[in-house]
Amino acid sequence: MPEQLTLKLTTHxxxxxxxxWMNIEHCGxxxxxxxxxxNGRTLTIHSINIFPEFEGRGFARKTIRMFKKxxxxxxxxxxxxxxxxxxxxxxxxxxxxxNYIWKKPETKMTSKSSTADF
Numbered sequence: 001m002p003e004q005l006t007l008k009l010t011t012h013x014x015x016x017x018x019x020x021w022m023n024i025e026h027c028g029x030x031x032x033x034x035x036x037x038x039n040g041r042t043l044t045i046h047s048i049n050i051f052p053e054f055e056g057r058g059f060a061r062k063t064i065r066m067f068k069k070x071x072x073x074x075x076x077x078x079x080x081x082x083x084x085x086x087x088x089x090x091x092x093x094x095x096x097x098x099n100y101i102w103k104k105p106e107t108k109m110t111s112k113s114s115t116a117d118f
Contacts (some may be wrong), residue, residue, distance in 0.1 A: 005062050012029065019046060024063050032058050040074040044094070064090050077101040 008023040015021060024032040032050035036043055045067075050059045067074055076087050078098045092100035 005059065005066065006076070007034075007063065007066060021095040023052070024048075024059060026054070026057075026059060031057075034063065035102070036073075042075070043067055043073070044075040044077050046077050060086065061090065074102045078112045 004027060006025045008025060010021045010023075012018060012020050018037075019035045020038050022034040022036070023030050024034060030051075032048070034045060034047040034048040036047075041057040048063065050057075050061055063076070072091070076083075076092055076099060079087055079100050083102075086093075087100040090102065092102045095102055
């Protein structure tokens, strides 16, 4: 059975908080957490933390990939200078104000004449 990464959401309404919280779990064990706000198809991430004993195993990268499947726009809010490289590797672009943004590529329509068989 493949190893599973799951996200367990507690919305800001459930938590009586200004933020939505997500526990990041691997094989049933909590390995980190993310704090953000969901607004329709947009997610603003205020923090993502992988606990020290689980760092370096790709959990943050896998979490962002999971978010990309569920949201059209993801904003990494006020990114620390030490984390810029991570967000750039995840294909986020700076807005020039300390935030990094990813937008789902739009589906391109192709005609049969422009496709090739491989």
